[in-house]
Amino acid sequence: MKASQIFFTIIKQVNYGEAIYIVFDFTNWNLKKAIRMECQMNDHWTKEIDISCSYFEYKYVIGQYDNLFEREIVWEKGPNRTSENLKLLEKSQSKFQLEDIWEKRTMMFYLLDRKQKTKNRKNHQHNIILFGSVKALNSPVKFTNCQLSLKTQLYFLNLQLESEEVTNPIEVQIYMQAQFKERHIEIISKCVKLHFRNQPINICEEILPESKCYLLK
Known part of the structure; x- marks a missing residue:
């Protein structure tokens, strides 16, 4: 997979003042490089990210909207998510969508x-x-x-x-x-x-x- 636009979506209700972030393996799971998602409506969060890795792993975390490190950070449970499913679709699309549900x-x-x-x-x-x-x-x-x-x-x-x-x-x-x-x-x-x-x-x-x-x- 060449450099592509990945449109991430996840369904999860969070408390007032919190947000969902995405963390990647290619940043060594560094929370300082976590990317905050955007709340489109109710519990639907989205973010479009340009990624050039042929394979990557990622996970979602919950933290404070203005400052991820201000209070407790909650990692979702379960194995790391991966981009493996996108390989079948890469010939037909230039933009991919990953639709996830918390945990x-x-x-x-x-x-x-x-x-x-x-x-x-x-x-x-x-x-x-x-x-x-x-x-x-x-x-x-x-x-x-x-x-x-x-x-x-x-x-x-x-x-x-x-x-x-x-x-x-x-x-x-x-x-x-x-x-x-x-x-x-x-x-x-x-x-x-x-x-x-x-x-x-x-x-x-x-x-x-x-x-x-x-x-x-």
Whole structure:
């Protein structure tokens, strides 16, 4: 990832007179170099930052609005956040957005659909749904898709995990309707257990193998 504009957003309610700051590993977690975010409305904080690192880690802290060091500084709990999920999107965007929730962690699932050379140029959409035993999946969630290039389409889903779900394995399952050439198929994966990680999860490698496939009429 080259120098890019990263738009950070986080949801967290703080006390009057406090603000949320971002601290980075490339500043050695130096609180003197922490960047204060801007409160847009209620508990939504945002900040756009130019970052040239190909990979970085960061965390949020809460402190006094005018002087971070005036009173107690509160670091959010949990593992460091990373920019790893942005690598899949860098070909299609010059500006990236990281949407975070205080002390929750994002687990990204993705599928890359690389189109083969064919006379039929119609762009077929896959319908991919994730089921699971985590709070964010009380109801199934559909994957979002975006075009990375003329031949490659990305399907992805960002799952927000609670702190206890970060330390324990989670159980997920994929349902997918896809079209390959003129054939419509339905894919139902087995339930698999996954541990939290900062790297995006390729569902074709970790969830869909040994799935049941059905030919749809």
